[in-house]
Amino acid sequence: MRGLARAAVAAALWLALAAGPALAVQPDEVLDDPALEARARALSAELRCLVCQNQSIDDSNAELARDLRVLVRERLVAGDTDAEVIDYVVARYGEFVLLKPPFSARNALLWASPALLLLAGGGYAFINMRRRARRRSPALSPEEEARLEAILNERD
Amino acid sequence: MSVEIGHFALVLAFALSLVQSTVPLVGARLGSSALMRVGEPSTIMGFLMTGIAFAALTAAYMQSDFSVENVWQNSHSAKPMLFKITGTWGNHEGSMLLWVLILTLFGSLVAVFGRNLPATLRANVLAVQGMVGAAFLLFILATSNPFARLVPAPIEGRDLNPILQDVGLAVHPPLLYLGYVGFSVCFAFAVAALIEGRVDAAWARWVRPWTLAAWVFLTGGIAMGSYWAYYELGWGGFWFWDPVENASFMPWLAGTALLHSAIVMERRSALKIWTILLALVAFSLSLLGTFLVRSGVLTSVHAFATDPTRGVFILAILVLFVGGSFALFAARSGALTAGGVFHPISREGALVLNNLFLTTATATVFVGTLYPLFIEALSGDKISVGAPFFNLTFVPLMVPLLMAVPFGPLLAWKRGDLWAVSQRLFVAFGGALAAMIVALLFVDRAAALAALGIGLGVWLILGALTDLALRSGLPKARLRVAVSRLVGLPRSAFGTALAHAGVGVMVIGVTAVTTMQGERIVAMKPGETAEIAGYVLRFDGLTPYTGPNYLEDRGIFAVTAPDGRPLGEVMSAKRVYPARQMPTTEAGIMTLGFSQLYVSLGDPRDDGAIVVRIWWKPLVTLIWYGAVVMMVGGTVSLLDRRLRVGAPARRKARTGAAQPEAGR
Numbered sequence: 036m037r038g039l040a041r042a043a044v045a046a047a048l049w050l051a052l053a054a055g056p057a058l059a060v061q062p063d064e065v066l067d068d069p070a071l072e073a074r075a076r077a078l079s080a081e082l083r084c085l086v087c088q089n090q091s092i093d094d095s096n097a098e099l100a101r102d103l104r105v106l107v108r109e110r111l112v113a114g115d116t117d118a119e120v121i122d123y124v125v126a127r128y129g130e131f132v133l134l135k136p137p138f139s140a141r142n143a144l145l146w147a148s149p150a151l152l153l154l155a156g157g158g159y160a161f162i163n164m165r166r167r168a169r170r171r172s173p174a175l176s177p178e179e180e181a182r183l184e185a186i187l188n189e190r191d
Numbered sequence: 192m193s194v195e196i197g198h199f200a201l202v203l204a205f206a207l208s209l210v211q212s213t214v215p216l217v218g219a220r221l222g223s224s225a226l227m228r229v230g231e232p233s234t235i236m237g238f239l240m241t242g243i244a245f246a247a248l249t250a251a252y253m254q255s256d257f258s259v260e261n262v263w264q265n266s267h268s269a270k271p272m273l274f275k276i277t278g279t280w281g282n283h284e285g286s287m288l289l290w291v292l293i294l295t296l297f298g299s300l301v302a303v304f305g306r307n308l309p310a311t312l313r314a315n316v317l318a319v320q321g322m323v324g325a326a327f328l329l330f331i332l333a334t335s336n337p338f339a340r341l342v343p344a345p346i347e348g349r350d351l352n353p354i355l356q357d358v359g360l361a362v363h364p365p366l367l368y369l370g371y372v373g374f375s376v377c378f379a380f381a382v383a384a385l386i387e388g389r390v391d392a393a394w395a396r397w398v399r400p401w402t403l404a405a406w407v408f409l410t411g412g413i414a415m416g417s418y419w420a421y422y423e424l425g426w427g428g429f430w431f432w433d434p435v436e437n438a439s440f441m442p443w444l445a446g447t448a449l450l451h452s453a454i455v456m457e458r459r460s461a462l463k464i465w466t467i468l469l470a471l472v473a474f475s476l477s478l479l480g481t482f483l484v485r486s487g488v489l490t491s492v493h494a495f496a497t498d499p500t501r502g503v504f505i506l507a508i509l510v511l512f513v514g515g516s517f518a519l520f521a522a523r524s525g526a527l528t529a530g531g532v533f534h535p536i537s538r539e540g541a542l543v544l545n546n547l548f549l550t551t552a553t554a555t556v557f558v559g560t561l562y563p564l565f566i567e568a569l570s571g572d573k574i575s576v577g578a579p580f581f582n583l584t585f586v587p588l589m590v591p592l593l594m595a596v597p598f599g600p601l602l603a604w605k606r607g608d609l610w611a612v613s614q615r616l617f618v619a620f621g622g623a624l625a626a627m628i629v630a631l632l633f634v635d636r637a638a639a640l641a642a643l644g645i646g647l648g649v650w651l652i653l654g655a656l657t658d659l660a661l662r663s664g665l666p667k668a669r670l671r672v673a674v675s676r677l678v679g680l681p682r683s684a685f686g687t688a689l690a691h692a693g694v695g696v697m698v699i700g701v702t703a704v705t706t707m708q709g710e711r712i713v714a715m716k717p718g719e720t721a722e723i724a725g726y727v728l729r730f731d732g733l734t735p736y737t738g739p740n741y742l743e744d745r746g747i748f749a750v751t752a753p754d755g756r757p758l759g760e761v762m763s764a765k766r767v768y769p770a771r772q773m774p775t776t777e778a779g780i781m782t783l784g785f786s787q788l789y790v791s792l793g794d795p796r797d798d799g800a801i802v803v804r805i806w807w808k809p810l811v812t813l814i815w816y817g818a819v820v821m822m823v824g825g826t827v828s829l830l831d832r833r834l835r836v837g838a839p840a841r842r843k844a845r846t847g848a849a850q851p852e853a854g855r
Contacts, residue, residue, distance in 0.1 A: 059426060059804075060712055060804075061712070061793070061802060062712050062713055062714045062802060065712060080578075080579070081577075081579050083575045083577060088433070088489075089431065089432075089433045089434065089575075089577060090431075091577065091578070094426050094428065129573070130572070130573075130574050130575075131572075131573040131574060131575055132575070133574070133575060134575050134576075134577025134578060134579050134580070135577065135579035135580050135583070136562075136574055136575070136576055136580060141566065141570075142562075142574070144558075144562075145558060145559065145562045145576065145580075146584075148554065148555060148558045149551055149552075149554070149555040149558075149584045149587075149588060152550075152551045152554050152555070153547065153548070153551045153588070156547045156550065156551060157547060160543060160547065164535060187532070187534065187605055187606050188606065189605075
């Protein structure tokens with residue numbers, strides 16, 4: 036209930052001040068419990084301001100971003116876990132609101148690509164090196180081996 | 192009148208670029224030196240014509256000639272002269288003109304300074320440059336004409352977006368384009384090499400200075416953009432992983448890999464395929480960046496679909512050049528003979544590892560930036576890929592790479608001794624460890640993560656110094672001998688050390704500001720104080736001020752140091768530009784050592800107080816100083832005797848001369 040009252044006050048204040056640029060997080064939004072506020076800030080950084088270009092609601096001064104910030108704090112005050120808050124927001128605004136896409140089948144390619152590329156590239160380089168080494172070795176006589184070794188060790 | 196002259200000059204530049212892109216190419220094919228020699232004058236004349244066009248547009252901006260639609264839309268008679276001039280490229284049409292101007296400038300530089308290049312290579316390089324120029328000149332003439340007139344001419348202009356009315360606009364886009372477009376020279380060299388089917392160490396020696404120059408400019412452009420966003424947008428972020436930023440970051444990552452790859456190719460004739468491929472990729476990513484930024488596709492696939500003329504045109508250019516060059520690569524790369532052999536543990540091996548990580552990082556940024564478009568095109572759903580994704584994927588890729596950096600320059604070519612190198616890095620490692628312990632013990636709020644980041648930065652700096660020390664013969668040689676050897680080291684050795692140390696400096700800045708920054712959000716009345724990180728700020732009230740084309744409320748804050756010493760005032764303002772009815776916040780910044788206090792004004796409240804947001808940004812300036820050190824490193828390297836213009840020709844004359852860096 037306290038959260039609702041706070042939101043109502045916040046909304047009234049907002050209407051009173053609607054003109055002009057605002058800063059992102061307003062002093063009246065800040066929760067009294069520092070731990071809860073820290074969680075709210077962390078969550079806000081992962082939620083997209085829907086009317087901005089690539090801004091989180093924590094950075095944005097748009098009205099809609101403020102509504103979402105207040106909403107996140109309301110849910111936290113009501114006792115939601117971080118995951119529950121995220122689920123609540125996604126249920127209302129869709130996956131678009133998440134700046135960090137969820138680990139889902141659809142996003143598998145996105146999340147896996149760095150590791151896959153590194154492994155594929157590393158594997159290719161390794162196999163290439165092995166193949167070049169193998170292709171060379173049977174053709175070499177012991178003397179040639181020794182000479183190759185000498186060349187490899189030679190400092191240029 | 193001058194506007195029409197500019198338009199006409201632009202058409203002439205297009206015609207010249209057609210000559211430039213065909214005649215030398217045919218000449219190289221037929222072995223006709225007369226045809227090949229057409230390349231230089233057509234390139235230089237093309238540059239002059241584009242210059243005239245650009246000057247005509249700039250003149251229209253300076254005179255506030257609102258009969259030109261482009262000027263009317265983006266300028267205002269009350270704007271300060273500097274912003275009238277920079278406004279020339281603060282819009283789509285003008286910025287494309289600047290893009291082409293820089294492209295033709297680079298072409299002319301090749302024409303003027305490339306006299307020692309083999310005739311066919313020079314002809315082919317100029318022809319490829321001409322093709323890129325022709326495509327973009329046609330794009331401007333067909334879809335983005337900056338010289339269109341308005342009848343009747345309006346009395347007053349609509350003003351430039353206030354965020355762009357800043358010195359940043361004078362520096363950031365030109366630097367960025369010098370970098371972006373500088374890679375076109377590497378691209379042209381790579382395509383020319385593929386056309387000829389021949390790549391050798393001499394080729395790499397010609398390509399390296401261009402790569403270095405482009406890389407230095409791009410580093411500066413990105414860093415400048417980062418600082419501009421930091422102070423202008425009003426919440427003190429330095430990097431947002433915004434698609435537009437990513438568009439400039441991808442060519443930088445690929446260009447960094449190219450730079451390293453070209454060293455191996457020049458010194459050891461190895462990594463030919465890597466080098467050619469990276470030269471193609473770096474400029475392809477520059478083109479992709481241009482497409483992403485200029486087509487509006489980033490806002491949404493649908494926004495792109497509503498006005499597709501420009502986007503489709505650039506997409507066609509992109510497909511033509513990327514597709515064409517990669518097809519050529521696929522057809523000809525088999526002919527590239529493998530160069531010198533090397534053991535996996537060697538400097539070549541270390542540089543392969545470097546390429547692997549940097550290209551993976553490039554690909555990660557690429558996938559992250561384009562994935563939302565891909566999903567939207569496929570299913571119509573909109574998803575976001577923002578900073579949290581990039582931080583989670585990019586940082587883990589960079590940390591192992593940066594940890595490996597100090598080993599690279601210490602490893603011998605062909606076959607290195609990892610254990611011996613580790614022993615030599617013992618001091619650097621100890622220093623990094625000590626820095627971590629100091630950070631943990633003595634710095635407030637420093638978490639384990641912060642200590643690790645600072646340790647990594649110190650490791651990079653000390654590793655770079657170790658390299659220089661070992662090269663001058665320390666610790667065995669006597670100090671005097673060592674100093675004289677240090678002075679005699681090739682400039683590229685200093686360049687490497689400076690660039691690597693610059694990365695370390697940047698890592699420390701990024702780590703400090705992300706893990707230890709402090710923030711206060713307070714409502715303040717005049718006379719009230721707020722405290723952050725020991726500093727006390729007293730709000731001394733708001734005073735109105737009238738600028739040339741804006742009105743602002745200036746908030747003055749008196750700052751006191753933790754020991755009670757007064758440090759002076761910091762001013763933060765809220766501005767309104769009447770022409771566009773657009774408000775901006777002008778952050779107040781006080782630099783204290785390498786750290787900054789950052790003050791941003793919010794809304795006034797009914798009780799006479801004003802909302803103020805104050806940040807303590809510890810060591811934040813190191814981020815940009817690090818970039819400056821990297822740029823200095825690149826520039827010093829560029830001045831190396833080996834890379835000077837004409838050096839390749841002289842070197843050929845005395846083959847067998849000892850390489851300056853040999854025998855380490």
